[in-house]
Amino acid sequence: MDFEAIRSADAQYVAQTYTRFPVALVRGQGARCWDAQGKEFVDLTSGIGVNALGFADLDWANAVYSQLTTLQHTSNLFYTQPATELAQVLCERAGLRRAFFANSGAEANEGAIKAARKYGHARRGSDCHRIVTLRQSFHGRTITTLTATGQPRFHTQFNPFTPGFAYAPPDDLAATLALLDADTCAVMVELVQGEGGVRPLDIAYAQGLAVACAQRDILLIVDEVQTGVGRTGALFAFQRYGITPDIVTCAKGLGAGLPIGAVLFGQKTQDVLAAGEHAATFGGNPACCAGALAVLARMDAAFLNQVEAKGGLIRQRLQGMPHVSGIDGMGLMLGVTLDGIAPADAVRAGIAQGVLTLTAGDRLRLLPPLIISPQDIDEAMTRLHTALKEVTPA
Ligand SMILES: Cc1ncc(COP(=O)(O)O)c(C=O)c1O
Incomplete structure:
Protein backbone atom coordinates (compact mmCIF):
# COMPACT_ATOMS: atom_id res chain seq x y z
CA MET A 1 0.00 0.00 0.00
CA ASP A 2 1.34 3.46 -0.81
CA PHE A 3 0.75 6.40 1.52
CA GLU A 4 -2.49 7.59 -0.14
CA ALA A 5 -3.95 4.06 -0.02
CA ILE A 6 -3.12 3.77 3.69
CA ARG A 7 -4.54 7.21 4.44
CA SER A 8 -7.81 6.63 2.60
CA ALA A 9 -8.36 3.15 4.14
CA ASP A 10 -7.69 4.68 7.57
CA ALA A 11 -10.22 7.45 6.87
CA GLN A 12 -12.83 4.86 5.91
CA TYR A 13 -12.25 2.04 8.40
CA VAL A 14 -10.39 3.30 11.47
CA ALA A 15 -12.25 5.17 14.24
CA GLN A 16 -11.07 8.73 13.75
CA THR A 17 -9.81 9.32 17.29
CA TYR A 18 -6.30 10.48 16.32
CA THR A 19 -5.13 13.60 14.53
CA ARG A 20 -2.31 12.00 12.59
CA PHE A 21 0.60 13.65 10.81
CA PRO A 22 0.80 12.80 7.10
CA VAL A 23 3.43 10.08 7.50
CA ALA A 24 3.05 6.27 7.32
CA LEU A 25 6.05 4.61 8.93
CA VAL A 26 7.00 1.25 7.50
CA ARG A 27 10.29 0.23 9.11
CA GLY A 28 12.94 1.34 11.58
CA GLN A 29 16.39 0.54 12.85
CA GLY A 30 17.80 1.99 16.07
CA ALA A 31 16.85 5.67 16.20
CA ARG A 32 16.10 5.93 12.46
CA CYS A 33 12.93 5.03 10.60
CA TRP A 34 11.53 5.27 7.08
CA ASP A 35 8.11 6.13 5.66
CA ALA A 36 6.13 4.57 2.83
CA GLN A 37 7.94 6.79 0.30
CA GLY A 38 11.40 5.84 1.61
CA LYS A 39 11.99 9.15 3.44
CA GLU A 40 14.29 8.75 6.45
CA PHE A 41 13.68 10.27 9.90
CA VAL A 42 15.66 10.47 13.12
CA ASP A 43 13.14 9.48 15.77
CA LEU A 44 12.89 11.65 18.89
CA THR A 45 9.54 10.15 19.90
CA SER A 46 10.08 6.39 20.64
CA GLY A 47 6.39 5.76 19.92
CA ILE A 48 5.69 8.13 22.87
CA GLY A 49 8.29 6.70 25.20
CA VAL A 50 7.80 3.03 24.35
CA ASN A 51 10.72 2.04 22.11
CA ALA A 52 13.36 2.43 24.80
CA LEU A 53 15.78 0.25 22.82
CA GLY A 54 14.85 1.90 19.51
CA PHE A 55 13.44 0.09 16.50
CA ALA A 56 14.06 -3.60 15.85
CA ASP A 57 16.52 -4.22 18.69
CA LEU A 58 17.86 -7.75 18.21
CA ASP A 59 18.30 -8.71 21.90
CA TRP A 60 14.71 -7.78 22.57
CA ALA A 61 13.30 -9.26 19.34
CA ASN A 62 15.19 -12.54 19.85
CA ALA A 63 13.97 -12.82 23.44
CA VAL A 64 10.38 -12.26 22.29
CA TYR A 65 10.71 -14.60 19.29
CA SER A 66 12.25 -17.36 21.32
CA GLN A 67 9.43 -17.09 23.87
CA LEU A 68 6.77 -16.92 21.12
CA THR A 69 8.01 -20.17 19.64
CA THR A 70 8.16 -21.85 23.07
CA MET A 299 19.73 -1.06 31.71
CA ASP A 300 22.80 -1.29 33.90
CA ALA A 301 24.45 1.70 35.58
CA ALA A 302 26.54 2.54 32.49
CA PHE A 303 23.44 2.54 30.26
CA LEU A 304 21.55 4.81 32.67
CA ASN A 305 24.52 7.20 32.96
CA GLN A 306 24.53 7.42 29.17
CA VAL A 307 20.86 8.44 29.23
CA GLU A 308 21.77 11.38 31.44
CA ALA A 309 24.79 12.30 29.29
CA LYS A 310 22.80 12.16 26.05
CA GLY A 311 20.10 14.34 27.60
CA GLY A 312 22.87 16.86 28.39
CA LEU A 313 24.10 16.74 24.80
CA ILE A 314 20.61 17.47 23.46
CA ARG A 315 20.13 20.35 25.93
CA GLN A 316 23.41 21.91 24.79
CA ARG A 317 22.39 21.75 21.15
CA LEU A 318 18.89 23.09 21.82
CA GLN A 319 20.26 26.17 23.52
CA GLY A 320 20.47 28.94 21.00
CA MET A 321 18.15 27.31 18.46
CA PRO A 322 15.57 29.63 16.90
CA HIS A 323 12.45 30.17 19.09
CA VAL A 324 13.85 28.08 22.00
CA SER A 325 13.35 30.00 25.25
CA GLY A 326 13.51 27.21 27.83
CA ILE A 327 14.39 23.55 28.30
CA ASP A 328 12.91 21.42 31.05
CA GLY A 329 12.87 17.73 31.93
CA MET A 330 15.16 14.96 33.09
CA GLY A 331 17.39 12.46 31.27
CA LEU A 332 15.94 11.80 27.83
CA MET A 333 12.53 13.26 28.67
CA LEU A 334 12.73 16.87 27.55
CA GLY A 335 10.23 19.71 27.15
CA VAL A 336 11.15 22.72 25.08
CA THR A 337 9.43 26.07 25.47
CA LEU A 338 9.08 27.83 22.14
CA ASP A 339 8.53 31.55 21.85
CA GLY A 340 5.99 32.77 19.33
CA ILE A 341 5.35 29.49 17.51
CA ALA A 342 2.99 26.59 18.14
CA PRO A 343 4.67 23.28 19.11
CA ALA A 344 2.61 21.42 16.47
CA ASP A 345 4.05 23.74 13.78
CA ALA A 346 7.54 22.81 14.98
CA VAL A 347 6.64 19.11 14.75
CA ARG A 348 5.38 19.58 11.18
CA ALA A 349 8.53 21.48 10.20
CA GLY A 350 10.63 18.71 11.79
CA ILE A 351 8.84 16.08 9.70
CA ALA A 352 9.70 18.03 6.54
CA GLN A 353 13.36 18.07 7.62
CA GLY A 354 13.46 14.38 8.66
CA VAL A 355 13.20 14.52 12.44
CA LEU A 356 10.24 13.24 14.48
CA THR A 357 9.27 15.14 17.63
CA LEU A 358 6.20 15.40 19.89
CA THR A 359 4.15 18.03 21.62
CA ALA A 360 3.12 18.05 25.29
CA GLY A 361 0.74 20.79 26.35
CA ASP A 362 2.30 24.07 25.33
CA ARG A 363 5.76 22.58 24.71
CA LEU A 364 7.74 20.62 22.16
CA ARG A 365 8.59 17.24 23.70
CA LEU A 366 11.55 15.01 22.93
CA LEU A 367 11.51 11.33 23.98
CA PRO A 368 14.31 9.76 21.93
CA PRO A 369 15.00 6.04 22.15
CA LEU A 370 17.41 5.58 25.06
CA ILE A 371 19.94 3.86 22.75
CA ILE A 372 20.23 6.91 20.45
CA SER A 373 23.87 7.46 19.45
CA PRO A 374 25.70 10.80 19.71
CA GLN A 375 25.87 10.79 15.88
CA ASP A 376 22.09 10.43 15.60
CA ILE A 377 21.64 13.17 18.21
CA ASP A 378 23.92 15.40 16.15
CA GLU A 379 21.94 14.72 12.96
CA ALA A 380 18.59 15.17 14.74
CA MET A 381 19.68 18.51 16.21
CA THR A 382 20.97 19.77 12.85
CA ARG A 383 17.61 18.89 11.26
CA LEU A 384 15.61 20.38 14.15
CA HIS A 385 17.63 23.60 13.94
CA THR A 386 16.81 23.94 10.24
CA ALA A 387 13.17 23.12 10.92
CA LEU A 388 12.80 25.73 13.67
CA LYS A 389 14.44 28.36 11.47
CA GLU A 390 11.72 27.79 8.93
CA VAL A 391 8.76 28.19 11.27
CA THR A 392 7.51 31.74 11.31
CA PRO A 393 5.44 33.16 14.17
CA ALA A 394 1.71 33.20 13.36
C1 LIG B 1 2.04 9.31 33.10
C2 LIG B 1 1.11 8.47 32.27
N1 LIG B 1 0.25 7.67 32.88
C3 LIG B 1 -0.59 6.89 32.18
C4 LIG B 1 -0.60 6.90 30.80
C5 LIG B 1 -1.54 6.03 30.06
O1 LIG B 1 -0.84 4.96 29.48
P1 LIG B 1 -1.50 4.05 28.35
O2 LIG B 1 -1.70 4.90 27.15
O3 LIG B 1 -0.51 2.93 28.15
O4 LIG B 1 -2.79 3.55 28.91
C6 LIG B 1 0.29 7.73 30.13
C7 LIG B 1 0.28 7.79 28.67
O5 LIG B 1 0.78 8.69 28.05
C8 LIG B 1 1.18 8.54 30.88
O6 LIG B 1 2.05 9.36 30.29
Missing part, protein backbone atom coordinates in the same frame (compact mmCIF):
# COMPACT_ATOMS: atom_id res chain seq x y z
CA LEU A 71 5.01 -20.76 24.94
CA GLN A 72 3.32 -17.61 23.66
CA HIS A 73 0.53 -17.43 26.23
CA THR A 74 -1.20 -19.31 28.96
CA SER A 75 -3.70 -18.18 31.56
CA ASN A 76 -2.83 -16.84 34.97
CA LEU A 77 -4.20 -20.10 36.36
CA PHE A 78 -0.70 -21.45 35.77
CA TYR A 79 2.79 -20.27 36.67
CA THR A 80 5.26 -19.13 33.99
CA GLN A 81 8.93 -18.37 34.40
CA PRO A 82 9.10 -15.08 32.41
CA ALA A 83 6.40 -13.35 34.49
CA THR A 84 7.84 -14.61 37.78
CA GLU A 85 11.37 -13.63 36.80
CA LEU A 86 10.24 -10.19 35.60
CA ALA A 87 8.40 -9.58 38.89
CA GLN A 88 11.55 -10.50 40.81
CA VAL A 89 13.84 -8.26 38.73
CA LEU A 90 11.43 -5.31 38.92
CA CYS A 91 10.93 -5.66 42.68
CA GLU A 92 14.63 -6.07 43.42
CA ARG A 93 15.64 -3.11 41.26
CA ALA A 94 12.82 -0.88 42.53
CA GLY A 95 13.21 -1.93 46.17
CA LEU A 96 9.53 -2.93 46.24
CA ARG A 97 7.84 -6.22 47.13
CA ARG A 98 5.38 -7.59 44.57
CA ALA A 99 4.26 -6.95 40.98
CA PHE A 100 0.92 -7.25 39.21
CA PHE A 101 1.06 -7.32 35.41
CA ALA A 102 -1.45 -5.45 33.25
CA ASN A 103 -1.41 -4.41 29.58
CA SER A 104 -1.08 -0.63 29.56
CA GLY A 105 -0.38 2.41 31.66
CA ALA A 106 -4.03 3.22 32.29
CA GLU A 107 -4.70 -0.34 33.33
CA ALA A 108 -1.73 -0.33 35.70
CA ASN A 109 -3.10 2.87 37.26
CA GLU A 110 -6.54 1.26 37.61
CA GLY A 111 -4.87 -1.54 39.59
CA ALA A 112 -3.09 0.98 41.79
CA ILE A 113 -6.35 2.87 42.44
CA LYS A 114 -8.21 -0.32 43.34
CA ALA A 115 -5.46 -1.32 45.78
CA ALA A 116 -5.39 2.17 47.33
CA ARG A 117 -9.15 2.18 47.88
CA LYS A 118 -9.13 -1.27 49.44
CA TYR A 119 -6.24 -0.20 51.70
CA GLY A 120 -8.16 2.94 52.76
CA HIS A 121 -11.36 1.01 53.49
CA ALA A 122 -9.47 -1.45 55.68
CA ARG A 123 -7.71 1.35 57.61
CA ARG A 124 -10.40 4.01 58.03
CA GLY A 125 -13.71 2.61 56.72
CA SER A 126 -15.46 2.72 53.35
CA ASP A 127 -15.55 6.54 53.18
CA CYS A 128 -11.78 6.50 52.97
CA HIS A 129 -11.59 6.35 49.18
CA ARG A 130 -10.47 9.82 48.11
CA ILE A 131 -7.39 10.10 45.91
CA VAL A 132 -5.56 13.39 45.46
CA THR A 133 -3.82 13.89 42.12
CA LEU A 134 -2.10 16.94 40.65
CA ARG A 135 -3.29 19.58 38.25
CA GLN A 136 -1.81 19.17 34.74
CA SER A 137 -1.34 15.44 35.39
CA PHE A 138 -2.16 12.63 33.00
CA HIS A 139 -3.01 9.13 34.14
CA GLY A 140 -4.85 7.46 31.25
CA ARG A 141 -8.02 7.21 29.17
CA THR A 142 -10.30 4.84 31.09
CA ILE A 143 -13.15 6.58 32.90
CA THR A 144 -11.39 6.36 36.28
CA THR A 145 -7.91 7.32 35.05
CA LEU A 146 -9.44 10.20 33.07
CA THR A 147 -10.98 11.34 36.33
CA ALA A 148 -7.61 11.00 38.04
CA THR A 149 -6.12 13.18 35.30
CA GLY A 150 -5.99 16.72 36.66
CA GLN A 151 -7.01 18.52 33.49
CA PRO A 152 -10.64 19.73 33.24
CA ARG A 153 -10.63 19.35 29.44
CA PHE A 154 -10.66 15.56 29.96
CA HIS A 155 -13.66 15.74 32.30
CA THR A 156 -16.38 16.33 29.73
CA GLN A 157 -18.63 14.21 27.49
CA PHE A 158 -18.27 10.87 29.26
CA ASN A 159 -20.23 11.52 32.45
CA PRO A 160 -20.68 10.18 34.99
CA PHE A 161 -17.03 10.12 36.00
CA THR A 162 -15.73 8.13 38.98
CA PRO A 163 -16.26 10.10 42.18
CA GLY A 164 -13.59 10.56 44.82
CA PHE A 165 -10.77 12.57 43.22
CA ALA A 166 -9.39 15.97 44.21
CA TYR A 167 -6.69 17.98 42.46
CA ALA A 168 -3.77 19.77 44.08
CA PRO A 169 -1.48 22.40 42.56
CA PRO A 170 1.95 20.85 41.84
CA ASP A 171 4.83 22.16 43.95
CA ASP A 172 2.49 23.83 46.45
CA LEU A 173 2.97 21.63 49.52
CA ALA A 174 0.66 23.60 51.84
CA ALA A 175 -2.20 23.52 49.33
CA THR A 176 -1.65 19.82 48.69
CA LEU A 177 -1.57 18.96 52.39
CA ALA A 178 -4.77 20.94 52.93
CA LEU A 179 -6.55 18.37 50.72
CA LEU A 180 -5.37 15.36 52.74
CA ASP A 181 -8.28 14.56 55.05
CA ALA A 182 -9.30 11.39 56.91
CA ASP A 183 -11.12 10.16 53.80
CA THR A 184 -8.00 10.36 51.64
CA CYS A 185 -6.50 6.94 50.93
CA ALA A 186 -3.80 7.99 48.46
CA VAL A 187 -1.97 10.70 46.58
CA MET A 188 -0.99 9.89 43.01
CA VAL A 189 1.66 11.87 41.13
CA GLU A 190 3.93 11.82 38.10
CA LEU A 191 7.36 13.02 39.23
CA VAL A 192 7.88 14.55 35.80
CA GLN A 193 4.50 15.47 34.36
CA GLY A 194 4.72 14.16 30.82
CA GLU A 195 1.58 14.97 28.84
CA GLY A 196 1.19 18.11 30.96
CA GLY A 197 4.33 19.62 29.36
CA VAL A 198 7.38 17.73 30.73
CA ARG A 199 7.42 19.45 34.11
CA PRO A 200 9.54 17.87 36.87
CA LEU A 201 8.16 18.26 40.36
CA ASP A 202 10.35 20.14 42.77
CA ILE A 203 12.43 17.69 44.87
CA ALA A 204 11.57 19.38 48.19
CA TYR A 205 7.87 19.19 47.28
CA ALA A 206 8.03 15.48 46.39
CA GLN A 207 10.01 14.67 49.54
CA GLY A 208 7.69 16.74 51.74
CA LEU A 209 4.70 15.01 50.23
CA ALA A 210 6.22 11.56 50.82
CA VAL A 211 6.84 12.38 54.50
CA ALA A 212 3.34 13.84 54.98
CA CYS A 213 1.70 10.79 53.37
CA ALA A 214 3.69 8.40 55.57
CA GLN A 215 2.74 10.38 58.72
CA ARG A 216 -0.96 10.22 57.81
CA ASP A 217 -0.93 6.60 56.55
CA ILE A 218 -1.95 7.86 53.13
CA LEU A 219 -0.45 5.87 50.25
CA LEU A 220 1.90 7.56 47.81
CA ILE A 221 1.36 6.24 44.29
CA VAL A 222 3.96 7.28 41.73
CA ASP A 223 2.83 6.95 38.11
CA GLU A 224 6.05 6.08 36.27
CA VAL A 225 4.30 5.09 33.04
CA GLN A 226 6.27 7.74 31.13
CA THR A 227 9.21 8.37 33.49
CA GLY A 228 9.98 4.73 34.33
CA VAL A 229 12.37 2.16 32.86
CA GLY A 230 15.38 4.36 32.32
CA ARG A 231 13.75 7.41 30.74
CA THR A 232 15.01 9.92 33.33
CA GLY A 233 18.50 8.42 33.71
CA ALA A 234 17.55 6.23 36.70
CA LEU A 235 15.57 3.02 36.36
CA PHE A 236 12.69 4.86 38.06
CA ALA A 237 12.38 8.60 38.59
CA PHE A 238 11.52 8.09 42.28
CA GLN A 239 15.08 6.85 42.76
CA ARG A 240 16.32 10.27 41.64
CA TYR A 241 13.95 11.96 44.06
CA GLY A 242 15.10 9.92 47.07
CA ILE A 243 11.61 8.80 48.02
CA THR A 244 10.03 5.36 48.47
CA PRO A 245 6.51 5.18 47.10
CA ASP A 246 3.93 2.67 48.34
CA ILE A 247 2.86 1.83 44.79
CA VAL A 248 4.61 2.45 41.47
CA THR A 249 3.04 1.96 38.05
CA CYS A 250 4.96 1.56 34.82
CA ALA A 251 4.30 0.53 31.21
CA LYS A 252 5.57 2.14 27.96
CA GLY A 253 9.37 1.52 27.99
CA LEU A 254 8.97 -1.78 29.84
CA GLY A 255 7.26 -3.19 26.77
CA ALA A 256 9.76 -1.65 24.32
CA GLY A 257 7.08 -2.19 21.64
CA LEU A 258 4.76 -4.79 23.13
CA PRO A 259 1.88 -4.03 25.50
CA ILE A 260 2.64 -4.52 29.17
CA GLY A 261 1.98 -2.54 32.33
CA ALA A 262 3.02 -3.27 35.88
CA VAL A 263 1.84 -2.24 39.32
CA LEU A 264 4.63 -2.55 41.88
CA PHE A 265 3.57 -2.80 45.49
CA GLY A 266 5.68 -1.83 48.50
CA GLN A 267 5.80 -3.20 52.00
CA LYS A 268 2.44 -1.69 53.10
CA THR A 269 0.52 -2.63 49.97
CA GLN A 270 2.00 -5.97 48.89
CA ASP A 271 -0.88 -8.09 50.24
CA VAL A 272 -3.80 -5.70 49.71
CA LEU A 273 -5.20 -7.30 46.57
CA ALA A 274 -6.07 -10.92 47.29
CA ALA A 275 -6.98 -13.88 45.07
CA GLY A 276 -9.93 -13.09 42.79
CA GLU A 277 -9.81 -9.30 43.41
CA HIS A 278 -7.84 -8.30 40.34
CA ALA A 279 -6.88 -10.01 37.08
CA ALA A 280 -6.10 -9.52 33.40
CA THR A 281 -6.30 -12.21 30.70
CA PHE A 282 -3.16 -10.99 28.92
CA GLY A 283 -1.43 -9.82 32.11
CA GLY A 284 2.02 -11.35 32.49
CA ASN A 285 2.02 -12.61 28.89
CA PRO A 286 5.23 -14.67 28.58
CA ALA A 287 6.40 -13.04 25.32
CA CYS A 288 5.86 -9.49 26.66
CA CYS A 289 7.64 -10.46 29.89
CA ALA A 290 10.56 -12.07 28.04
CA GLY A 291 10.95 -8.82 26.05
CA ALA A 292 10.77 -6.74 29.24
CA LEU A 293 13.50 -8.88 30.84
CA ALA A 294 15.71 -8.18 27.82
CA VAL A 295 15.04 -4.44 28.27
CA LEU A 296 15.96 -4.51 31.96
CA ALA A 297 19.08 -6.61 31.30
CA ARG A 298 20.41 -3.77 29.13
